[in-house]
Amino acid sequence: MSxxxxxxxLVIDVQNEYFTGNLPIAFPSVDISLPNITKAMDAxxxxxxxxxxxxxxAPENSPVFAKxxxxxxxxxxxxxxxxxHRINKSMSNSFVGTDLAAWLARHAIDTLAIVxxxxxxxxxxxxxxxxxxxxxxxxLGDASGSLPYANAAGQASAxxxxxxxxxxxxxxxxxxxxxxxxxxxxxxxxxxxxxNIYLSNQRARKAQV
Numbered sequence: 427m428s429x430x431x432x433x434x435x436l437v438i439d440v441q442n443e444y445f446t447g448n449l450p451i452a453f454p455s456v457d458i459s460l461p462n463i464t465k466a467m468d469a470x471x472x473x474x475x476x477x478x479x480x481x482x483x484a485p486e487n488s489p490v491f492a493k494x495x496x497x498x499x500x501x502x503x504x505x506x507x508x509x510x511h512r513i514n515k516s517m518s519n520s521f522v523g524t525d526l527a528a529w530l531a532r533h534a535i536d537t538l539a540i541v542x543x544x545x546x547x548x549x550x551x552x553x554x555x556x557x558x559x560x561x562x563x564x565x566l567g568d569a570s571g572s573l574p575y576a577n578a579a580g581q582a583s584a585x586x587x588x589x590x591x592x593x594x595x596x597x598x599x600x601x602x603x604x605x606x607x608x609x610x611x612x613x614x615x616x617x618x619x620x621x622n623i624y625l626s627n628q629r630a631r632k633a634q635v
Contacts, residue, residue, distance in 0.1 A: 430615035431537035438542030447497035452584035563600035
């Protein structure tokens with residue numbers, strides 16, 4: 427029987443910028459993701475799982491996340507939560523230029539659950555970094571979100587971006603589960619399983635036949 431995971435919950439960049447600013451989250455809707463983020467935080471607190479809140483800082487003249495601006499502020503639902511640790515970052519990766527890795531090691535955390543924004547950017551960099559540095563990682567698909575892009579390389583909807591990144595995460599880096607599934611696993615002290623690249627590819631190939 428596997429030992430119970432020593433989890434921490436990483437709440438990434440739940441800032442007003444994604445709600446009333448220049449980068450509105452489009453999929454899943456914040457009406458879905460924000461309540462799930464707060465449910466996960468409450469469930470973590472009830473289970474004695476530490477909650478780490480991350481806030482992104484940009485220069486004061488930046489069009490997004492300008493430090494000190496209203497849009498830079500944490501959303502009130504997260505700002506009011508008594509987090510166990512708080513981190514300010516200036517890069518997409520919550521581990522870069524912060525004490526996150528040292529804090530997790532000091533508290534003997536072996537499993538990092540990730541919620542917040544954006545699925546494909548700051549969440550993705552934290553997932554990849556944590557997974558490749560020996561942590562088990564979990565991400566709550568309905569407690570995160572994406573927005574659409576269009577640039578010289580192409581165009582993608584928020585749903586496409588969220589779905590594709592989630593599929594990639596689950597194939598090799600982190601199980602992608604719902605908030606309710608995560609809460610049940612927390613309450614039972616159970617680890618969650620990701621898939622693997624080979625089986626993910628085999629299923630897709632069979633579906634094309």
